[in-house]
Amino acid sequence: DGGITQSPKYLFRKEGQNVTLSCEQNLNHDAMYWYRQDPGQGLRLIYYSQIVNDFQKGDIAEGYSVSREKKESFPLTVTSAQKNPTAFYLCASSTGTTTRDTQYFGPGTRLTVL
């Protein structure tokens, strides 16, 4: 089956630790995205990548880093510099590179900092 997978579903980390969230897609999509969701604030764009080995900062990139070494993978690292990392993180992908068309979302990872 084609789709987007995120792992793990729930993640706990201690303050001061870096943690990496996985996002994999087998849809052959060029573009991939990371969003953060907080209650009452909807989705906010962290980073996006339109092609392998290239990525752009979104609205709230501070304290996060990404890599795009393979087309199907776009891992997000939440660093210790992120002041309020507890949130629900959603990964998405789309076919478009020059236009941002339909985004398909993964099931999300809920990160809790203890």
Added chain:
Amino acid sequence: GEDVEQSLFLSVREGDSSVINCTYTDSSSTYLYWYKQEPGAGLQLLTYIFSNMDMKQDQRLTVLLNKKDKHLSLRIADTQTGDSAIYFCADPNKLIFGAGTRLAVHP
């Protein structure tokens, strides 16, 4: 800057119609999307409308677009308990999502 706004909550009785509203500021949006998010899950694309359309109907869903007022609405006819979720309007060109409207359906 560009923005997409929605009311946060809507409560309806089962069998009634639900209307979820969205306003946007960027008039250059070529199309707008509606996504549905069930608890603890990702977003599923429900429907979309192109900017040259006023209305789009898809089974129980009706999308209305008023470009003059920059207003988008999603009507769900015969709302069921399975429709309980958060609904997001989104401008895919700008990668902007509304805050989401939480729809609660009660008997």
